[in-house]
Amino acid sequence: MGSISLQKVAKHFGPLKVIPSIDLEINDGEFVVFVGPSGCGKSTLLRLIAGLEDVSSGKIVIDGKDATYAPPSQRGLAMVFQSYALYPHMSVRSNIAFPLKMAGMAKEEIDRKVNDAARVLNLTDYLDRKPRQLSGGQRQRVAIGRAIVRQPSAFLFDEPLSNLDAALRVNMRLEISELHQTLKTTMIYVTHDQVEAMTMADKIVVLNRGHIEQVGSPLELYRKPANLFVASFIGSPK
Numbered sequence: 711m712g713s714i715s716l717q718k719v720a721k722h723f724g725p726l727k728v729i730p731s732i733d734l735e736i737n738d739g740e741f742v743v744f745v746g747p748s749g750c751g752k753s754t755l756l757r758l759i760a761g762l763e764d765v766s767s768g769k770i771v772i773d774g775k776d777a778t779y780a781p782p783s784q785r786g787l788a789m790v791f792q793s794y795a796l797y798p799h800m801s802v803r804s805n806i807a808f809p810l811k812m813a814g815m816a817k818e819e820i821d822r823k824v825n826d827a828a829r830v831l832n833l834t835d836y837l838d839r840k841p842r843q844l845s846g847g848q849r850q851r852v853a854i855g856r857a858i859v860r861q862p863s864a865f866l867f868d869e870p871l872s873n874l875d876a877a878l879r880v881n882m883r884l885e886i887s888e889l890h891q892t893l894k895t896t897m898i899y900v901t902h903d904q905v906e907a908m909t910m911a912d913k914i915v916v917l918n919r920g921h922i923e924q925v926g927s928p929l930e931l932y933r934k935p936a937n938l939f940v941a942s943f944i945g946s947p948k
């Protein structure tokens with residue numbers, strides 16, 4: 711569970727070829743970071759994988775099954791949005807439980823899953839609060855909790871920390887890395903921040919104008935950047 715294969719995936723918006731053609735293999739359990747400058751197509755690529763946008767051409771295979779035109783709910787993936795995607799009128803418990811209620815799960819099972827997720831995320835003492843009574847970092851953890859209860863085969867994060875201040879960002883980075891070590895679930899993490907990419911990734915995918923410039927571990931990219939773009943973006947001495 712958790713392998714994702716992109717085969718000649720392309721996305722056009724009218725005449726704009728945002729993603730001309732991308733091939734990429736993501737293995738089960740990997741922490742993969744999509745990094746690149748603003749406007750290079752990171753969010754678009756993530757949304758194609760999530761099924762929030764349809765590909766213009768090409769194929770998306772998830773866990774060995776052709777998912778190119780599967781609706782988002784049938785892909786087994788969970789997209790973690792920024793903290794403002796919480797429901798303000800609902801408690802933390804109800805926010806985390808929401809996707810399970812929608813799926814019609816029994817109350818006892820929902821309670822058990824919510825309590826388990828809260829424990830992993832250190833939210834047990836906050837389950838009865840409303841989002842506005844939480845810090846930015848806690849809100850972000852609630853958003854992650856809402857993804858965890860669905861036991862997805864992969865988590866997709868789109869710049870989840872960009873609303874947080876610098877100190878909190880460092881903290882949340884560590885928490886997400888720890889979560890990956892605990893759950894061992896595939897994670898795809900989009901950021902324009904090189905430091906985030908270098909510190910969190912098993913595998914970095916460097917994007918530029920809808921193309922992949924290089925795929926590799928942080929060390930590989932640092933030691934052997936494929937070209938000047940990667941070298942200057944990663945900050946390695948080429």
Ligand code: ADP
Pocket residue numbers: 723726728746747748749750751752753754755
């Ligand atoms: P990133 O997340 O790397 O900043 P995006 O994937 O959001 O980049 O956008 C890549 C390019 O695609 C940008 O030029 C953006 O304006 C364009 N784009 C994204 N979504 C749409 C859309 N729905 N319609 C038209 N152009 C879009």
Ligand code: MG
Pocket residue numbers: 752753754
């Ligand atoms: Mg984006």
